[in-house]
Amino acid sequence: MNDYLVKAMAYGGFVRVYAVNATDTVSQAQKRHDTWNTASAALGRSLIGGLLLGSTVKGEDTITVRVEGDGPGGTIIVTSNGRGEVKGYIQNPYVSLPLNEQGKIDVRGAVGTKGMLSVTKDLGLKEPFSGQVPIVSGELGADFTYYLAVSEQVPSSVGVSVLVDTDDSIKTAGGFMLQMMPGASEEVATALEERLQYLPNISTMLDEGKTPEEILDFIFADESVVVLDKIPVQFKCDCSKERFAAGLISLGAQEIQNIIDEDHGAEAVCSFCGNKYYFTDKELAELKQEATETN
Numbered sequence: 404m405n406d407y408l409v410k411a412m413a414y415g416g417f418v419r420v421y422a423v424n425a426t427d428t429v430s431q432a433q434k435r436h437d438t439w440n441t442a443s444a445a446l447g448r449s450l451i452g453g454l455l456l457g458s459t460v461k462g463e464d465t466i467t468v469r470v471e472g473d474g475p476g477g478t479i480i481v482t483s484n485g486r487g488e489v490k491g492y493i494q495n496p497y498v499s500l501p502l503n504e505q506g507k508i509d510v511r512g513a514v515g516t517k518g519m520l521s522v523t524k525d526l527g528l529k530e531p532f533s534g535q536v537p538i539v540s541g542e543l544g545a546d547f548t549y550y551l552a553v554s555e556q557v558p559s560s561v562g563v564s565v566l567v568d569t570d571d572s573i574k575t576a577g578g579f580m581l582q583m584m585p586g587a588s589e590e591v592a593t594a595l596e597e598r599l600q601y602l603p604n605i606s607t608m609l610d611e612g613k614t615p616e617e618i619l620d621f622i623f624a625d626e627s628v629v630v631l632d633k634i635p636v637q638f639k640c641d642c643s644k645e646r647f648a649a650g651l652i653s654l655g656a657q658e659i660q661n662i663i664d665e666d667h668g669a670e671a672v673c674s675f676c677g678n679k680y681y682f683t684d685k686e687l688a689e690l691k692q693e694a695t696e697t698n
């Protein structure tokens with residue numbers, strides 16, 4: 404198990420903390436969507452953010468993150484659940500920008516600096532919870548931090564980072580999330596802020612061979628960290644041919660007949676994972692029959 408997320412606490416429970424190694428997960432996404440380096444980092448950071456937020460909900464419950472900026476990458480959509488499964492895509496995977504002034508991959512350039520970050524939590528209740536904030540940075544870590552502070556009123560710090568290799572493959576990817584619980588003292592907040600200033604990128608620490616647990620130990624220095632849970636994480640899509648068939652049926656009999664007449668068979672591509680599903684004319688005729696019966 405290379406990719407996993409650790410949930411822990413420190414300062415006697417006043418600080419909740421999460422760290423994740425998502426290298427294989429982001430690598431899967433990169434290969435499935437054939438993203439170019441800047442798009443890989445933007446999508447990867449979003450996937451890591453999705454995993455971190457997703458780790459706060461229970462099993463089947465889901466979290467969907469939408470990053471809608473004005474950059475060339477277009478919209479990024481990520482859905483995760485409490486079991487450590489995440490899927491996602493970027494509207495334009497073919498973004499490769501020059502490095503920024505700090506010599507880092509220019510995620511802000513791909514995402515943009517104007518737009519919205521929204522999070523929808525489907526917790527199995529009647530109405531999903533939804534929060535939305537303007538994009539404040541475009542680098543995404545600061546945007547997730549801002550979202551948590553404003554929309555969920557949890558003082559937090561989120562770091563997400565992806566190291567892209569020269570051949571465009573993903574070298575490492577991971578992140579952390581710190582959350583101050585009600586009653587946490589000002590001293591604790593200040594101490595952590597100071598530590599975080601000197602924190603190297605998580606992807607760099609992973610590249611040095613550090614585990615998520617070791618990253619937490621590094622952040623908290625002399626303070627003890629109590630690990631509460633450790634869950635495997637992975638890129639996983641829940642699409643299926645049946646699901647696409649249901650989508651076709653919902654188009655209605657006439658529309659299905661049009662597809663048969665004009666296209667001779669249909670190919671459906673899942674935008675989240677890139678899997679392709681092919682329907683022959685015979686299968687379409689059966690779906691048309693079902694559509695007729697259900698109407």
Ligand SMILES: [Zn+2]
Pocket residue numbers: 640641642643673674675676677678
């Ligand atoms: Zn899929």
